[in-house]
Amino acid sequence: MARTLITGGLVITSAEETPADVLVEDGKVVALARHGSQNWTAERVFDASGRYVVPGGVDAHTHMEMPFGGTRASDTFATGTRAAAWGGTTTIVDFAVQTRGSSLRAGLDDWHAKADGNCAVDYAFHLIVSDVSEPVLREMPGLVGEGVTSFKLFMAYPGVFYSDDGRILRAMQRAADVGALTMVHAENGPAIDVLVEQALARGETDPRHHGEVRRALLEAEATHRAIQLARVAGAPLYVVHVSAREALAELAAARDLGLPVFGETCPQYLFLSTDNLAEPGFEGAKYVCSTPLRPAEHQAALWRGLRTDDLQVVSTDHCPFCFKGQKELGLGDFSKIPNGLPGVEHRMDLLHQAVVEGRISRRRWIELACTAPARMFGLHPRKGTIAPGSDADLVIYDPHAVQTLSAATHHMNVDYSAYEGRTVTGRVETVLSRGELLLDRGDYLGRPGHGAFLPRSACQYL
Amino acid sequence: MARTLITGGLVITSAEETPADVLVEDGKVVALARHGSQNWTAERVFDASGRYVVPGGVDAHTHMEMPFGGTRASDTFATGTRAAAWGGTTTIVDFAVQTRGSSLRAGLDDWHAKADGNCAVDYAFHLIVSDVSEPVLREMPGLVGEGVTSFKLFMAYPGVFYSDDGRILRAMQRAADVGALTMVHAENGPAIDVLVEQALARGETDPRHHGEVRRALLEAEATHRAIQLARVAGAPLYVVHVSAREALAELAAARDLGLPVFGETCPQYLFLSTDNLAEPGFEGAKYVCSTPLRPAEHQAALWRGLRTDDLQVVSTDHCPFCFKGQKELGLGDFSKIPNGLPGVEHRMDLLHQAVVEGRISRRRWIELACTAPARMFGLHPRKGTIAPGSDADLVIYDPHAVQTLSAATHHMNVDYSAYEGRTVTGRVETVLSRGELLLDRGDYLGRPGHGAFLPRSACQYL
Amino acid sequence: MARTLITGGLVITSAEETPADVLVEDGKVVALARHGSQNWTAERVFDASGRYVVPGGVDAHTHMEMPFGGTRASDTFATGTRAAAWGGTTTIVDFAVQTRGSSLRAGLDDWHAKADGNCAVDYAFHLIVSDVSEPVLREMPGLVGEGVTSFKLFMAYPGVFYSDDGRILRAMQRAADVGALTMVHAENGPAIDVLVEQALARGETDPRHHGEVRRALLEAEATHRAIQLARVAGAPLYVVHVSAREALAELAAARDLGLPVFGETCPQYLFLSTDNLAEPGFEGAKYVCSTPLRPAEHQAALWRGLRTDDLQVVSTDHCPFCFKGQKELGLGDFSKIPNGLPGVEHRMDLLHQAVVEGRISRRRWIELACTAPARMFGLHPRKGTIAPGSDADLVIYDPHAVQTLSAATHHMNVDYSAYEGRTVTGRVETVLSRGELLLDRGDYLGRPGHGAFLPRSACQYL
Amino acid sequence: MARTLITGGLVITSAEETPADVLVEDGKVVALARHGSQNWTAERVFDASGRYVVPGGVDAHTHMEMPFGGTRASDTFATGTRAAAWGGTTTIVDFAVQTRGSSLRAGLDDWHAKADGNCAVDYAFHLIVSDVSEPVLREMPGLVGEGVTSFKLFMAYPGVFYSDDGRILRAMQRAADVGALTMVHAENGPAIDVLVEQALARGETDPRHHGEVRRALLEAEATHRAIQLARVAGAPLYVVHVSAREALAELAAARDLGLPVFGETCPQYLFLSTDNLAEPGFEGAKYVCSTPLRPAEHQAALWRGLRTDDLQVVSTDHCPFCFKGQKELGLGDFSKIPNGLPGVEHRMDLLHQAVVEGRISRRRWIELACTAPARMFGLHPRKGTIAPGSDADLVIYDPHAVQTLSAATHHMNVDYSAYEGRTVTGRVETVLSRGELLLDRGDYLGRPGHGAFLPRSACQYL
Numbered sequence A, B, C, D: 001m002a003r004t005l006i007t008g009g010l011v012i013t014s015a016e017e018t019p020a021d022v023l024v025e026d027g028k029v030v031a032l033a034r035h036g037s038q039n040w041t042a043e044r045v046f047d048a049s050g051r052y053v054v055p056g057g058v059d060a061h062t063h064m065e066m067p068f069g070g071t072r073a074s075d076t077f078a079t080g081t082r083a084a085a086w087g088g089t090t091t092i093v094d095f096a097v098q099t100r101g102s103s104l105r106a107g108l109d110d111w112h113a114k115a116d117g118n119c120a121v122d123y124a125f126h127l128i129v130s131d132v133s134e135p136v137l138r139e140m141p142g143l144v145g146e147g148v149t150s151f152k153l154f155m156a157y158p159g160v161f162y163s164d165d166g167r168i169l170r171a172m173q174r175a176a177d178v179g180a181l182t183m184v185h186a187e188n189g190p191a192i193d194v195l196v197e198q199a200l201a202r203g204e205t206d207p208r209h210h211g212e213v214r215r216a217l218l219e220a221e222a223t224h225r226a227i228q229l230a231r232v233a234g235a236p237l238y239v240v241h242v243s244a245r246e247a248l249a250e251l252a253a254a255r256d257l258g259l260p261v262f263g264e265t266c267p268q269y270l271f272l273s274t275d276n277l278a279e280p281g282f283e284g285a286k287y288v289c290s291t292p293l294r295p296a297e298h299q300a301a302l303w304r305g306l307r308t309d310d311l312q313v314v315s316t317d318h319c320p321f322c323f324k325g326q327k328e329l330g331l332g333d334f335s336k337i338p339n340g341l342p343g344v345e346h347r348m349d350l351l352h353q354a355v356v357e358g359r360i361s362r363r364r365w366i367e368l369a370c371t372a373p374a375r376m377f378g379l380h381p382r383k384g385t386i387a388p389g390s391d392a393d394l395v396i397y398d399p400h401a402v403q404t405l406s407a408a409t410h411h412m413n414v415d416y417s418a419y420e421g422r423t424v425t426g427r428v429e430t431v432l433s434r435g436e437l438l439l440d441r442g443d444y445l446g447r448p449g450h451g452a453f454l455p456r457s458a459c460q461y462l
């Protein structure tokens, strides 16, 4: 593998902003030095003057080819990880799904089969547990041993992924025993289903009603409940896709008590709102996901939570469905709209835009997008930082380039962009994954199969 | 009916302490006047000098003949209301039970049949809804029209009384629509059942483990959840038998927001603790009830909640089971111990003891035991106060008498006392119900059938 | 004194709404009875059919003839108590003022001299302590013995009434020792004075800047500080004229802890706002008082505080200054506008308007305006209720009459109304004070000198 | 200056734990590389195998030669910084003091004179503002320009350092304007002085009464007040030496709101308690400092605050007074005991002990002791980290060595140790400051005058 040198850039990690040259050998970062201080030579040299050198992004929440409501997410591992690479994300953690009545093992095998040989970037798996039973709980240590160290449970979607509180408690206990992290989708599904039924009965069938029935209070309630169950279980907890300020307040209160409780939000909750869900015609369907988008005033709370570290991770929950043929399944009945948004390609840029706008610092940008997800899910220091010994997953980022997001130019396999026409400052220029070039100043050089499965160790915040 | 005059006493209501004579005609209080100011004559005159004249107690939570775990509460309406009368309680609100698969109407009819002609004091009914369904919800307005204006739901006891959150939400919505009050037993039943199973599997079978598995956090969690569901439903909420300080904190927080949320506690939580559950041998079974007794440090929080009005009502949850033959069903398996304690006879005295000990004022004693339950459940001003027009449910109370509580002397049909050997200051001397004498200076004159069914109006705190 | 009978009315106290006849003898309520049940005769009979019979109002915060900023409040005890009587207020508690360098005794004597022989209604005194010193502290028990059982300290107005935290602590300790209640004006005076100086230096001289510099946070801060000092002193605390929601939140938090902390607000904070302070020209000066009026959104919080009992009392802080010649002292410099509003006449009506609008119940109206101030300041049950033995301070109130508030018709000695043109429903019809007629269906029969000094016992909430 | 190489160690920063060689040239870190990956040679090579390589400590709170109560702290800059070097601390920020009536400039000049040419390690200055006036406020921008970017105000010590709230507000406003950070000693001095006087009057003169009169509530109150004043001023705030859990709770609440509020604690609050103040005889005097030591249960809250980042910095507040002759000034009157403890030498070791005991992680150890103080006070990345370009302030730390703290062996100029006889695991082995050796495997090679004044930039957390 080519010895590579990146000179002249500003190396930004979650901890430091250091003008430094970076030397890469055998797919690893081997040394950092003051600009020009070492007489390093290399087969491949990048001049990063005026650029940032940052760790490759880690997107800890994606759903490639995810089956949902009779269809499946439109990005395969091949197309989705290619889009990730374009956007400077060099690691994804996708959700393998246990089918009800089947084993965790079978679910994991399915996902390995989908990903194996297809990925442009490295990948790991969480496991969605749909069916908490004694045999299933007995599978958990084996899976942890294989590097699947986080299990997701749903408090929403009765009849599909939903687990009742007894099952959640059992799974949390077991996860804690085996050193795994429990993730929850925190919404009170049984209550929401009542409101959905009542809304439809009243003829409220448009996409915006999706946002109205999935009440913020019911996200907050479930978040509180998950925290209390985790306390009873003596287990750490990670709440995915926090969107309501009231839910965030529950996390903040728990963290003030010193509890091992963590939270993630997503760009869509930071940049979009119920105004999008209410766009005329059926346009709002493009923004249907769960937890839903919230009124715009929730955004300030989420940004604050990112600054106060009450939220630690920004993932995408990438789960794209085409407007034509997929989102349209819900014409006349919002409850039939597949839930999910495309996003894996634009997370790094949207968060950099927040740097430009003064919402977060450059270091916090890298922490939220790279370092914290790597630590949270047992991938650090291999991923998420730039230090001697780390994987050479490196992004040369041009902080001054201006780009306009659009379905016309994006690389995700989906026929619309949730950010169509939005102009942002900053752009990924060059991407290396384990020292290999995926993107070279705008030329895509990646290939399916470069990406390797990453067994993960335990959460490193415990 | 005899014209009756009570002279020379200190009339205590929740609002006033007035030296006044009380004139009773036709079962009603007709006038109050300064001692000796009127030349009233009467057929029956009681000299209450040195005594308090207080409203008859209203016990808003009893379970006469309640079926539970294959047995039934040992007090019938006849024996239980007789004991109530002995203790100065002249009104009870008992819980009629809907059997799963049957109608509310049938449950109410059952309870009417049990009570009719048997009661020594007036009575009303709440309805336990075991089975929330569309037909059941449609019954609710009719029952409200008959004076059953409160419905109880269980977040505990899966498979028995338990309703999931969707059902609870529907019932709350409906109750709010028809002007009824929703009551909940707030414990996370599915989670508790897991802990019960695990404790038994570890061989933890003693009564004290009943208290350990029913975690305070799981009472608090359910209390929080009930509050949030009530907010979503736009419904008022009454939480029964609050025992954990963490649950109380949830109520206090909700009330600070101005939400119509109410809470009840019971003498057992104020005077007993897990120390009792841990009494040697199988003695602890005498104290098994749910929510369970808590460590003694919770008592201070509950007393404080009574002072700050974060708790509004003290009821008994009277549900006695004999130690012999009934509590013993749980020998070797605490989960089989019938849940419940005797208490209807001693509520007024135990709360007066709190007055003696300086925990609450005399007026607050009457408010907690008489006025607030009457207002809460739509019985005021007929019950719960002493004012022109009120029912002449009157107690002449000797604040200086000393008595020792004991199964040897109590009148409840149960073979033990939860307060055996406890000495308290204060005693009921004379009791009138609608102007009729039930107890005359220690002579019991009551009779089954005097007590009448009380249709109730809506909660008066809304 | 004439035996008086009020028949046919609805007697409303803080606790009950009772259709009852009220019999008055020797200036006292002697009996209440069901309408028509007694064959009472009387020299004076009022038919109160369709009317409320309520206790005379107790205004616990007035400043008659108060010196302030080189002028003095425009109502004397004669004119101010006459206006009170017109408005159904039959008791005031006015603030005697210790002059710096002089004794408490001298201040009290001054106030007795001003009031004696001039008052139309009964009156009592608090004492403003301007100068906490050892000799002053030694005076306190004697004054308590004379029925002056509350002492007010100022955290605002450095150089005038201000006491630093050491002096406040000493005074609180002493007050607690002698069974007196400490009242505080809670605003951070030293910080506010900085902001005043800076505003004036920037040319911000209009009345509205009075509201801007007296920041809500600085009221909240002082409230928090007063509470903590009271905890250190082991003393109860009463915070006067709460206007900021953040200050109310501090009280609510303290009360949740069970601390003996109390709060008062005033009609101006409930019905007026910074919009009034910003009225064009110099009109805003009419609304200058301290604590200042707040933005309108604070009103909802205050109403909620009145419902949740985090605020217990509504007083007026009546301290009128004429617009001409008095308020005008501050033309071109808001800091020279005498602080204070007229209000003693309209408190009962404005709070009844809140009943009409559904903000509070009828019973809460009476509690806030009559019963709670009487209890708080040791005047109950003589004042604040209607019960055998109470003073016959009675108001027959027509709940359906409509009136328009205006300086043209009010009886306070001030040339403007803070509520000019406001229409309210409800009106005082007849007023008795200790059985004597002050107002008889709109005819004023009161006289200076009827009102007597009321020695007060200790706060009855402790 | 010698080119230096440290090989084989585990480089620990606040962000990473990296096995790496560290190359030093010209007093700077020039490169980090995987162990043995580069063919680096150097004049001086240290084998750090089995050792940690950590940044030199930054102690942001010391008082060398500080005058207090008629005496002065017993460490000069010469002795104090020598002890710091022994303990692995290579930067101190000391408090220059403005004398009342004199200028800030004069105070700073004094401190420069004391430090210049005497220091073994680098140093910077905060300025204690004793006398907030217009001329003083006008000096602030000039001082900021010279690298004195933080100003400390006292809410305690009336008559000495105390500023009232108006002065504090003015100083905060000014500091914010000029980009400086306001530090406060948060205790309610006027209230404490009352309690001191009363305690002495009761004959409570022992050292332990020092802890009793300086009530935790009065630290919390002042902390709350400082936060509110900072909000009004629009200024960031740093609270020094937080010792009470109630004060910490105020910081946590402010930080949850996203306010720029920071807190520091000290080893004495983490490892000592009122038990030490109550040691027999006059021994307790050794532990007299302000804020005072608290009951042991506060320690858990402080550790939690360090974990939750509600406290960001651990400094020493090093201010030693000999027991003989200095602490003894307070025999018979605790208020005369000079306030302060020795500590500059043992901060790194005591915090490492917390790592050993599992209270904090290794990275958090470095963050609290090195990185965060450097960032907080504008010294990063020159100080507080190990990265290309940083000052070569490096400590080789033996994590397995065991040592016993004692006055017999420490290097501070004081006749007792607050930790006498305490055994800790971990020890400083070698210390470099800007590439120069201060300590070489236990041989002290430092010299007065090596240490240079560090002008500081603004707080880097804003």
Ligand SMILES: [Zn+2]
Pocket (backbone or CB within 6 Å): A185, A240, A241, A290, A291
């Ligand atoms: Zn989800």
Ligand SMILES: [Zn+2]
Pocket (backbone or CB within 6 Å): A061, A063, A317
């Ligand atoms: Zn997802």
Ligand SMILES: [Zn+2]
Pocket (backbone or CB within 6 Å): B185, B240, B241, B290, B291
């Ligand atoms: Zn129950």
Ligand SMILES: [Zn+2]
Pocket (backbone or CB within 6 Å): B061, B063, B240, B317
């Ligand atoms: Zn029950």
Ligand SMILES: [Zn+2]
Pocket (backbone or CB within 6 Å): C185, C240, C241, C290, C291
């Ligand atoms: Zn005031």
Ligand SMILES: [Zn+2]
Pocket (backbone or CB within 6 Å): C061, C063, C240, C317
């Ligand atoms: Zn006033």
Ligand SMILES: [Zn+2]
Pocket (backbone or CB within 6 Å): D185, D240, D241, D290, D291
């Ligand atoms: Zn200090």
Ligand SMILES: [Zn+2]
Pocket (backbone or CB within 6 Å): D061, D063, D317
């Ligand atoms: Zn200090």
